[in-house]
Amino acid sequence: MTFQIQAIDIGYLNLQDAANVFLIEGPAGFALVESGTATTRPKLVSQLEQRGVHPTQIMDLLLTHIHLDHAGAAGHFAAGDSRVWVHSFGVPHLIDPEKLIASSRRVHGEMYERFYGDLWPTPQSQALAVCDGQIISAAGLEFHAIETPGHARHHHALLLKHADQRHIFVGDALGIAVPNSDFISIPTPPPEFDPIAWQQSLQRLRDASPTHLWLTHGGLQSSNAAAALQFIDRVHARLEEESDFLKKQAIAIMASGARESGAYQQALLAATDEYKNWLHPQAAAAGVSARNLAQFLGDSFLLMNLQGAIRAASARA
Ligand SMILES: [Zn+2]
Incomplete structure (x- = not known):
């Protein structure tokens, strides 16, 4: 076969x-x-x-x-x-x-x-x-x-x-x-x-x-x-770091106010910035070009990830 x-x-x-x-x-x-x-x-x-x-x-x-x-x-x-x-x-x-x-x-x-x-x-x-x-x-x-x-x-x-x-x-x-x-x-x-x-x-x-x-x-x-095992281990480490970071951000956003409130939207924007400041240097150090940072790890991707983390945190709360 x-x-x-x-x-x-x-x-x-x-x-x-x-x-x-x-x-x-x-x-x-x-x-x-x-x-x-x-x-x-x-x-x-x-x-x-x-x-x-x-x-x-x-x-x-x-x-x-x-x-x-x-x-x-x-x-x-x-x-x-x-x-x-x-x-x-x-x-x-x-x-x-x-x-x-x-x-x-x-x-x-x-x-x-x-x-x-x-x-x-x-x-x-x-x-x-x-x-x-x-x-x-x-x-x-x-x-x-x-x-x-x-x-x-x-x-x-x-x-x-x-x-x-x-x-x-x-x-x-x-x-x-x-x-x-x-x-x-x-x-x-x-x-x-x-x-x-x-x-x-x-x-x-x-x-x-x-x-x-x-x-x-x-x-x-x-x-x-x-x-293959080495690659899976790298994903494991990355997932752990990323989900820990995102969970903290999600909890802070959820504590900022009701979903429709201005404070919540402010917190979401601030978290997107903080996420970017945390993630982009790590990605750049691993060889991601400035262009690919914007294309693969841009604001809309970061926002999607934050929203997924908020959903995950609220599902467990
Ligand atoms: Zn996909």
Whole structure:
């Protein structure tokens, strides 16, 4: 059972190396892990065609979770007859994307229209629910679903074994490898960010003994077992630091007043500044360029992370 994996840069946010989808060619055809957004779809289609693959040849689309950078074009693939595999909690949102659209608009604000575009519903018959431990047969291969909540409750990593290789498509469970640097950024969006569940998910990934780690945001980050464990350890340390910092900020913001109050908004802005002053020097020290600081760790990203931390802190309070 040999296979070939190709990372395709979809030009997410009009940036280079910001997000990938993975084309997997197996003995029985093609599968895709992640769909990209509706707006990146034309570029993806042309990249597939350059590789001699027509989108209707993608019989199976596997999604790590339903955030729009991962699943926004699922309905378009479904219209071309792909089966769409997603965590059972994600299925209703693919069939009827209204809530997903509303929540993404809340999280991404004015960036939504620019970067996410139109969501097409996936017909119920093509939206297939995945649960933890399930083996998905696609392209003549077996993908093992590993439930990995933390970034999102409904998140799976997908393990593909071959001889002594163990490839895992980790979605966002190992954060974002910022291009041309050693920096791993931890995306903590509302409403499902859960730092404790996330740490447990890192252990599940270690336990799966990976060799190859494929990050949706960052591509291939390791190609042997030792490097894979080292990478997961780095994410672990980063997650711990980041969630400790964010938790303190979240508690201070929540204590400042009611959500609608001026004091709360002031506190949120002040925390965004403080977060930036804390994070950017660390990222710069790990080689992130000034330009990528603005593009990958800009105010809207920081604000999203703070809002995720507030939601997480209030859920536990
Ligand atoms: Zn993502």
